[in-house]
Amino acid sequence: MNRVVSRHWIFLGLFVLVALAMGSGIRLDTPVSDRTAELYDFIESLPEGSVLLVSFDHEASSLPEIRPIGQALLRHAFRKNHRLIGMALLAEGTAIGYRLMQQAAAEYGKEYGKDYAYLGFKPQYIAAILSMGESIPATFPKDYLGRPYESLKALDGVATYADVAGVLSIADGSLTTHWMEYGRARYGVRVVSGVTAAMVTTYDPYLASGQMYAMMGGLRGAAEYEDLIARPGGGKRGMLAQTATHLYVIVLIGLGNLSYFLARRKKETS
Amino acid sequence: MSGSLLLVIAATDPAWFDVDKLPVLIAAIVSIIVIFYATYHRSRRGKFQVREIAGLKAVEDAIGRCTEMARPLLFTPGWGGDIQRPTTIASMNILAHVAEKTARYDCRLVYPTHDPVIMTVAQEVTREAYAQTGCADRYRQDDISYVTSSQFGYAAAVDGLISRLKPASVFLLGTFEAESLILAETGNNVGAIQIAGTDSTIQLSFFIVACDYTLIGEELFAASGYLSGDDSILASVRAQDMLKVLIGLLLVVAVVWNTICELTGATEQSWWSF
Amino acid sequence: MNRRVALVICFGFGVVMFAQYFSQHPLARGVNQAVLEYWQIIFAFALLLGVVSFFQNNVRQIRHGSDRPYRIVSLIGLLAMPVVAVIGRIGAGSPFLWIFENVQAPMQSTVFALLAFFVASASFRGFRARSVPAAILLGAAILILLSRSAIGGPLSGWLPDAADWIRHQPSMAARRAILIGIGLGSLTTSLRVIVGIERTWLGGGK
Numbered sequence: 001m002n003r004v005v006s007r008h009w010i011f012l013g014l015f016v017l018v019a020l021a022m023g024s025g026i027r028l029d030t031p032v033s034d035r036t037a038e039l040y041d042f043i044e045s046l047p048e049g050s051v052l053l054v055s056f057d058h059e060a061s062s063l064p065e066i067r068p069i070g071q072a073l074l075r076h077a078f079r080k081n082h083r084l085i086g087m088a089l090l091a092e093g094t095a096i097g098y099r100l101m102q103q104a105a106a107e108y109g110k111e112y113g114k115d116y117a118y119l120g121f122k123p124q125y126i127a128a129i130l131s132m133g134e135s136i137p138a139t140f141p142k143d144y145l146g147r148p149y150e151s152l153k154a155l156d157g158v159a160t161y162a163d164v165a166g167v168l169s170i171a172d173g174s175l176t177t178h179w180m181e182y183g184r185a186r187y188g189v190r191v192v193s194g195v196t197a198a199m200v201t202t203y204d205p206y207l208a209s210g211q212m213y214a215m216m217g218g219l220r221g222a223a224e225y226e227d228l229i230a231r232p233g234g235g236k237r238g239m240l241a242q243t244a245t246h247l248y249v250i251v252l253i254g255l256g257n258l259s260y261f262l263a264r265r266k267k268e269t270s
Numbered sequence: 271m272s273g274s275l276l277l278v279i280a281a282t283d284p285a286w287f288d289v290d291k292l293p294v295l296i297a298a299i300v301s302i303i304v305i306f307y308a309t310y311h312r313s314r315r316g317k318f319q320v321r322e323i324a325g326l327k328a329v330e331d332a333i334g335r336c337t338e339m340a341r342p343l344l345f346t347p348g349w350g351g352d353i354q355r356p357t358t359i360a361s362m363n364i365l366a367h368v369a370e371k372t373a374r375y376d377c378r379l380v381y382p383t384h385d386p387v388i389m390t391v392a393q394e395v396t397r398e399a400y401a402q403t404g405c406a407d408r409y410r411q412d413d414i415s416y417v418t419s420s421q422f423g424y425a426a427a428v429d430g431l432i433s434r435l436k437p438a439s440v441f442l443l444g445t446f447e448a449e450s451l452i453l454a455e456t457g458n459n460v461g462a463i464q465i466a467g468t469d470s471t472i473q474l475s476f477f478i479v480a481c482d483y484t485l486i487g488e489e490l491f492a493a494s495g496y497l498s499g500d501d502s503i504l505a506s507v508r509a510q511d512m513l514k515v516l517i518g519l520l521l522v523v524a525v526v527w528n529t530i531c532e533l534t535g536a537t538e539q540s541w542w543s544f
Numbered sequence: 545m546n547r548r549v550a551l552v553i554c555f556g557f558g559v560v561m562f563a564q565y566f567s568q569h570p571l572a573r574g575v576n577q578a579v580l581e582y583w584q585i586i587f588a589f590a591l592l593l594g595v596v597s598f599f600q601n602n603v604r605q606i607r608h609g610s611d612r613p614y615r616i617v618s619l620i621g622l623l624a625m626p627v628v629a630v631i632g633r634i635g636a637g638s639p640f641l642w643i644f645e646n647v648q649a650p651m652q653s654t655v656f657a658l659l660a661f662f663v664a665s666a667s668f669r670g671f672r673a674r675s676v677p678a679a680i681l682l683g684a685a686i687l688i689l690l691s692r693s694a695i696g697g698p699l700s701g702w703l704p705d706a707a708d709w710i711r712h713q714p715s716m717a718a719r720r721a722i723l724i725g726i727g728l729g730s731l732t733t734s735l736r737v738i739v740g741i742e743r744t745w746l747g748g749g750k
Contacts, residue, residue, distance in 0.1 A: 007459075059420070059422070173447050202470070202472050
């Protein structure tokens with residue numbers, strides 16, 4: 001019974017803390033980390049008009065974290081006048097990815113079909129990644145809106161991974177691993193990513209070994225990127241709530257250990 | 271085929287063999303030789319002993335707990351993988367063993383999954399296990415069901431099952447993603463004993479905190495051999511150990527080589543990267 | 545007989561796909577492309593199998609009276625969405641997309657958000673310094689938590705560096721070791737499936 005009660009109080013405390021933090025509207029400054037700067041430098045250093053394949057490898061559940069990440073990256077790429085080709089390897093990411101690209105493109109006056117295109121969803125992600133290595137038009141004969149591949153100016157001269165500067169995987173799970181295992185290892189395409197915070201440590205070994213070129217992670221990464229492109233968004237807005245939550249968890253760990261040691265001492269003395 | 275012959279073929283018709291992938295081919299051939307050697311020469315060496323794994327010792331107790339408390343056992347392979355994934359196959363091997371026990375003890379086995387092919391295979395595996403123990407009438411096909419392919423739809427469905435059925439034991443064995451802690455905490459809340467194992471290093475951390483027993487990394491692959499005593503699976507575990515020794519030796523040689531090159535200022539120091 | 549045919553097909557395809565990986569010849573690439581296309585087609589049929597099974601199972605359970613409200617809602621969702629998609633299409637502004645964005649996405653985000661609450665309760669319950677290694681782990685976890693928040697850097701200059709060191713040295717070493725073990729396990733299991741030693745995927749039995 002005591003355990004049930006303490007759990008509910010913990011949940012309530014967290015809810016109140018996050019509600020207050022989000023409601024306050026305070027934005028915290030976050031120094032830019034080397035990792036985020038690497039990804040920024042990669043997109044910044046590409047010649048204007050470079051082709052980037054943007055893969056929305058996430059589900060609807062992680063949208064609160066993925067949206068700021070995706071928005072920051074797409075805004076930067078459009079600002080640099082890169083040609084973006086969007087796609088999705090998970091069904092739920094399809095409509096979300098299209099909407100994100102549309103919104104970011106509208107901010108920079110980009111035209112669908114000319115400056116960017118969206119190919120849509122392909123099932124069986126491993127098969128899709130391998131198939132695109134052989135031929136992207138054969139994998140996606142039509143785009144998301146049903147238009148033939150050849151009719152889109154944004155897709156001119158793009159037949160395989162050799163014709164793209166890199167793959168930007170915006171992911172909330174381990175799909176980016178498949179991009180590296182199949183796209184990078186077999187076809188040599190450069191892989192960069194924007195991932196949720198939970199996946200950052202998963203990809204650290206790949207980043208260290210060079211299999212992944214650059215990575216930005218979590219709401220903090222989004223906040224840092226927003227600083228770099230001078231466009232505040234969801235990342236900065238969420239940092240106070242994230243910081244408050246982290247501190248809350250630290251306090252809970254402290255309280256848990258305190259109760260543990262007190263109970264142990266009581267047991268030893270009795 | 272020798273390396274020189276492969277190079278000749280590549281030189282005459284470059285497209286047939288990609289010379290850049292020669293190191294990968296060599297590594298693959300060495301691995302295959304080691305695995306076949308361990309598998310087919312095991313009879314001379316006697317039975318290969320696997321060290322005690324706490325989570326696997328607890329399987330029998332977990333099933334017994336379900337029988338004593340007259341509550342079901344819930345086994346789920348996670349959302350992250352499909353049937354082609356080796357982790358899922360390892361999980362199926364454990365399912366076969368668990369199903370035999372639940373058949374014998376007349377304990378209800380509930381198996382929700384996110385993939386229809388996994389569901390079909392699990393139904394066959396369980397039906398076979400129940401038939402082999404002579405308890406085919408105890409098999410309930412409806413308990414092995416496809417819930418949804420959506421990650422958090424699956425998490426919500428399994429959570430609902432755990433909350434309503436209140437299983438005495440929960441087996442979380444397979445490929446898990448973010449739903450792992452949600453399932454583990456819910457199992458903890460209903461007082462179930464939990465045995466978990468996954469190939470995701472991130473989710474392992476959650477399982478270690480929230481579950482009673484966790485199979486780390488390849489312990490999941492060794493589990494099926496440990497439980498069944500199947501010689502071929504134990505031979506594979508031995509092969510893995512042999513390959514690990516080879517990889518360790520390669521790492522040591524590469525580190526020493528790289529260190530010498532750094533100290534002497536030599537430039538050719540990347541023969542091991544491919 | 546059926547099992548033997550399946551094993552032969554599995555072996556044949558396994559060997560062919562292994563061999564084509566090392567070749568850039570148009571024939572090899574053609575084989576690769578064809579297999580990938582068939583793989584996607586098979587996946588679509590597998591999904592159909594799941595939908596039919598889900599429908600049958602839920603109808604049976606509704607008749608038995610177990611968990612009726614949940615199963616009725618599930619079936620309504622399963623049947624209504626395709627109807628909505630066919631009638632109203634799935635493009636921008638369609639009812640299908642509205643339901644996806646305003647019902648499914650928030651529901652999924654809600655379940656995902658449970659993680660935050662469960663992490664908090666799991667931390668309170670499970671993160672105890674019961675031994676020296678556990679205390680070291682606890683200290684490392686607190687360092688990482690602080691470094692990932694906005695106050696990490698301002699709190700102390702060495703904090704982000706220490707957290708980075710933990711992530712890139714001991715944590716990564718352990719992770720790589722686990723990954724190597726998992727990779728080897730996957731390798732041996734895959735090889736056993738290809739040569740027919742492992743037959744669980746056929747539904748158990750020898």
